[in-house]
Amino acid sequence: MSNEHDDTKAGDANDQLEPAGGGDRREVDALGLDNPARRKFLTRTAVGGGAALAGLAAGYGAIEYSVQGRPSKNYPEIDEAIFKPKDQRDVVLTFANSKALNEKHPERNEQYNRLQKKEFDFVAGFRDMYAKPWDNNKPGYTQMDRALQLAGWHPLGVAGSRKSANLQPNTPLHSWDQSDVEEEQYKFDDKQAASDAIKSAARVFGAVKCGIARQDKRWDYDPLYDLETNQELSWEEDFPFKPKSVIVMLTPQDYDCVATAPAWTADGTYGAGYTQMGIQADQMAKFLRAMGYHAVSAGNDLGSSVPYAIMAGLGEGARNGTLIAPLVGPRIRICKVYTDFDFVEYDQPHTWGITDFCLSCGKCAEACPADAIPLPSDKNGGYGFEPSYEFSDEPGYTWNNHHGIKKFYSDAKKCYNFWVENGGGCGACIASCTFNEPDFWHHKFILGITPASPKPLHALMAQMHPAFGYGHTNDPAKAEKFWKTGEGMRVNSSMKNNIGTSNKS
Ligand code: SF4
Numbered sequence: 001m002s003n004e005h006d007d008t009k010a011g012d013a014n015d016q017l018e019p020a021g022g023g024d025r026r027e028v029d030a031l032g033l034d035n036p037a038r039r040k041f042l043t044r045t046a047v048g049g050g051a052a053l054a055g056l057a058a059g060y061g062a063i064e065y066s067v068q069g070r071p072s073k074n075y076p077e078i079d080e081a082i083f084k085p086k087d088q089r090d091v092v093l094t095f096a097n098s099k100a101l102n103e104k105h106p107e108r109n110e111q112y113n114r115l116q117k118k119e120f121d122f123v124a125g126f127r128d129m130y131a132k133p134w135d136n137n138k139p140g141y142t143q144m145d146r147a148l149q150l151a152g153w154h155p156l157g158v159a160g161s162r163k164s165a166n167l168q169p170n171t172p173l174h175s176w177d178q179s180d181v182e183e184e185q186y187k188f189d190d191k192q193a194a195s196d197a198i199k200s201a202a203r204v205f206g207a208v209k210c211g212i213a214r215q216d217k218r219w220d221y222d223p224l225y226d227l228e229t230n231q232e233l234s235w236e237e238d239f240p241f242k243p244k245s246v247i248v249m250l251t252p253q254d255y256d257c258v259a260t261a262p263a264w265t266a267d268g269t270y271g272a273g274y275t276q277m278g279i280q281a282d283q284m285a286k287f288l289r290a291m292g293y294h295a296v297s298a299g300n301d302l303g304s305s306v307p308y309a310i311m312a313g314l315g316e317g318a319r320n321g322t323l324i325a326p327l328v329g330p331r332i333r334i335c336k337v338y339t340d341f342d343f344v345e346y347d348q349p350h351t352w353g354i355t356d357f358c359l360s361c362g363k364c365a366e367a368c369p370a371d372a373i374p375l376p377s378d379k380n381g382g383y384g385f386e387p388s389y390e391f392s393d394e395p396g397y398t399w400n401n402h403h404g405i406k407k408f409y410s411d412a413k414k415c416y417n418f419w420v421e422n423g424g425g426c427g428a429c430i431a432s433c434t435f436n437e438p439d440f441w442h443h444k445f446i447l448g449i450t451p452a453s454p455k456p457l458h459a460l461m462a463q464m465h466p467a468f469g470y471g472h473t474n475d476p477a478k479a480e481k482f483w484k485t486g487e488g489m490r491v492n493s494s495m496k497n498n499i500g501t502s503n504k505s
């Protein structure tokens, strides 16, 4: 009854409070604004709420600032006595796809099989990989999973650029042909405007991040190698122009699909990622040629993608051999565009404390089914100028590593061997990574505090990651779950998969 009374009183007082456009007076009355004590309470609440909101905004601002990272002067650290340009023929994917190189280096196969106690045929590997029969009673290895795998890669094959994944240069999407370079060159007002324009275009082409580095001979394969003709290619004699800049773009991969690793399902998003980056890189190269500058796009070919992405300020090198980019982690593909356009503001390496974090973590190494990644307990924590994994002291065993750069070294031969046995890619080291998380706000917070937090806390954070349900691999339930994450795609209220996660795993 008292409420009835209050309502009656409020009716008189609130004549002045009624909004100009009319409205339901009862809603205003319900606030009790006629009551001085109530008004005081609401005022204090508003002031307190405002302060809390301001605090949250400041905190969020600090997190956003930390997502930018800090410029790093420490990358790269090079041991000049050991370092030399990387010969493309010494990259496992090129070697494994060349009968000629296998015949030239029988000692590599012999040594690997003797030390690993295997009968593994590098050059027959890719042929065998996709020949494995499916099993519809084995989640992640069914006909549907195989279909997703094949479909992911299919457009790249149709375009004639499937071999770019194995570093084959000059394929149709990454053609060296420069006959369509416009005669008139578009002129930018200043370097910042040029960089902004290139990155705006990158977003339209589907990149989640884009940075620009100077061309750097240290990261280019030299000599290049044509897998089809078994010929060396020279930057000076064969490449169509002298490159000055390398535009680096990141393509996201689906969180829920990667979570199924090492099942065939995950290969669906790896193949789709390769396809997307092939198209994206081709579009960026065409954009530059249409503005009157020479440009050639690349997938895995031409140069080592991870150091170029680090030089372009996009992330840091990680224990699992990938680039870890803030907010997307290692769940990305990297493509590049070489151009002679150099009127740009170049990016520079940044740090978020990620490489440092890897020294105390090691979840990727624990998850690796091939034992191809060094553990923190290994010599130097697996970090240094030379590989330190099993058999790395054996002369010739580390022919595939780029010696002389301070980084984590893994055994890509064992990794490739597992792909063949598995019948598809793997990526357990991506799925299990502490930085492979959906883009939730609390993950931004963790990224924000990582550089300032002590090392023991890093180890604890790595342990907490699985405790919160992230990062466990080799789980058939993940594949079953993945095939249900399409529910809600018509509405897609979160739009989360625009950075590669449906938010459902
Ligand atoms: S892809 Fe798989 S096998 Fe290769 S390094 Fe990563 S976890 Fe190991």
Ligand code: SF4
Binding pocket: 318, 319, 320, 321, 357, 358, 359, 361, 362, 363, 364, 365, 432, 433, 434, 435, 462
């Ligand atoms: S799992 Fe840990 S050690 Fe491995 S790459 Fe990710 S953060 Fe680094």
